[in-house]
Amino acid sequence: MPRRDITIPAGSSLTLPCLSDLPSDLLFPKYTWTFTPEQERVGRALTHDPWWDVPEAELTLHVVGQQHAGEYMCVMEAQSGEGLVKMKRSFILHIQEIPLLMKKLHVMGTEGDSIILPCHPVLTSGNVSSASFSWYRMTEGSDHQELHPVFKSQSSSNKQDIATNRIYWASDPRKQDWSINIDKVELDDAGLYACEVYMDSEKKTMTLQLIVNPLPPPLCLNHSQPWEACPEPDNRSWKATVSEALIAFSVNIYAKLKRTHATSNLLFSPASIGGALSYLLLGARGQTRTELESALSLPSEFSCIHLMMKKMKDETRGSMLMAYQMFYNPKQELRESFVNQSVEFYDTVPEKLTNSSERNVKMVNDWVASKTQNKITMLMESVEPDTQLIILNTVYFIGKWKSSFDLKHKHGDFTTLSGERVSVPILYSTNFELAISYMPSLKAQVARFHLADKSSLYILVPTLVSEEAFYRLEDNMNEKNIKAMVMEMEAVPPVASEVTLPKIKLTLNTDLISLLKRMGLFGLFDDPNLCGMFPDQETTLLMDARHRAFLSLTEKGVEAAAVTSMSFSRSFSTFSAMKPFVFIVWSEHSKCPLFMGRVLNPKQEK
Template identity: 25%
Template structure:
């Protein structure tokens, strides 16, 4: 096969759940190299409350725990946060443009286990619709966009699928213009309500594509914490030292469980469809050990069946932090190294231009306080040419040492965000 000139293909993905809804940032330049796709791809079938293929939920959650495990191995000394939904949607869009063994490796990494491309795309369309309509009291939205280099011709059927199933805004730009990076970052900033202002540091003339997904979430607790009950308390850091930090406190009736390894509680938002699950390892179980041994998809599913109603008191630290990481090594370790190799990557499903994934970035933000939670995530994929028996007495759960949390849709089981806090800020 003849080799084309070496160019750079970057896919940027921003995972976010939006407070104010989606803002359009552009349309196709009809004189650009992205051809208008034919109306051949069927429209996704969606209802106001779509039933999401449970195979996708299981795959996304399993992929999420594997990726989180990789991240905590790389750096267990800082607060971590990622959005499995965000990264999985980004890689699903990339999957649409991959072919051959490269595509197979992405499928293995995403735990798709025989799902067809059509099934995957329809399930992602259903998931977006379901999550955005999950709870009228929770502000949640998902946005996708595609930014192409006007000098590169992309496959019309790839563009069609990304528009149809991922509701992506599509625009082509002159990548030699220095203002392009600001244009894309402005889209990310708007679609994360200003919580993640940038995803790209630069756009190079040899970049050929950015795929952006944004997820933004804002929910108020079903039972708010009374600020009068918040007080500075010692929080134990991983090295055994302590720092004083505000711990919020409330009492009530919760979904709760306790084992020899951890305490866990579900704190619902709004009407209760979405919840934050807080897992506190027992004092003699390090967070890294807890994450590696207990936080797998199978163990998570088992834990979700063992919550029971119980009166108790929850003491939870306020926290607010940002997290940014490069996912290249983690994704290679999870089974998709070919996509990053300029000599073997096969992305011919999106363009005849020889290309490879150059970089995958992920940025997240979260703030938890007495009123509720605000969170956002951004993932950027860059492609460069050649992504027990329960006691009845009230419990006390004092989260005063490193812990794990996840924000989950209780109907579908989808995990929107997961993270660990070793040092609340």
């Protein structure tokens, strides 16, 4: 019977083959394994066990130890043409113990921290108070540096020694805890340390590897420069870049907000939210700048954004008034370059907050009211004393119809998504000039109402009054389809039509905190890099962000306001929006949406 001796180290795994190169005429082989431990004479049959697998022809042992040392025997029985054949094979397994490696605990800290090196081994005999102990810093060779910890209570009598060593007892050695504390750890303190405790004949050693990470560089290192100049400021492609980015930004916001406003009206101003973020971008550097550019759908390191925002503000001045402001903590110091660029690009000089919360609330709300023609008069109820800065943007839009509605007061039935008919005041005309077309990509009838100063109101109405049809329209509102819609509608000539619209007056709030997070701006809530604003930036977190928008459709036209803070090719002779619809207030100057939203029920004003 073949027998083989095998020696392997403890902790290894091993596979034992029963027999190899079996004769081809053997049929139906059956394997049986038995194991006889060392120092024993009787073997036992092996079955499946956590320590070994028995897939018949092979035996696999996992993580072997001394309990696996002994004789393993395999018996194979099979049928051949001459009858029953039985074959055996034996293995003698020896386990070699490996000396236990000295345990080493890793302790990690940062330069300047106070770090504890733990040492509290369990002693099994004697009086702990009689134990002797030593701490060493281990060096190459046999000459280790002995450490001499002291109690902090001794600092008054041994100031020089403590100042030199910076090493204290972290606890009381008499309580079986010999941990030490290294104060204001330095990079040179990194290395291997050993704690030895003796009592009677018993010795316990703990080895620790201290890893000291260098202090991170100052947040504003290499981030103190002003915003870089725009190359070729008269290049027309920059405007196209920003227009496309603002369309993508607008559609992205709508897609996120529609999910959180599934059964209610929706109103927001991408121009205001984007304006506030672009002003914040002026002072952002590093990863914060990258996140803001991504959220705004801008190319990375696009230096012309602020110049283009200034031009957009100037071009739309006839119908839209956009304003920016920043209020900051009087204890903060602003970079002169940021103040100068605030004036250059955003026509504003940052103002200091006061020491009074009431005065700060009034100051902010009064500014907002004045810039929105009193359409939004209450933005904040309080300003916390630790507020570091408040970024504000307001948009006020007035767009007069180029045609006119009847001045008589009329009512009509608006059909909601549920099929309910709601009587509402309406705008009506039998001879209103507008462009109408059906957009297959949106599966909606689209009307373009021309407004004064190169602005338009687009109203998108699904062909059927149903949740499925309306939500399909919203799902189709992507950047590509909106751009195609505007381009096609600009080519559709206005025709005299019978028009019926519900009168609308909406004032809606947007949960801007949640929206910013869903846009990936997590860095604003976790130590953002605003080194372009502040030369010595301390941790500044975005704690509050608000967006409030107002819009009304009246006989005179479209009036809308917003404030953001962070603290249809077939023709129709009639057009009716007396069922749920999506609207877009569009600037032909800047080629992007100013306001977007939907009306599910005109009676819901808030």
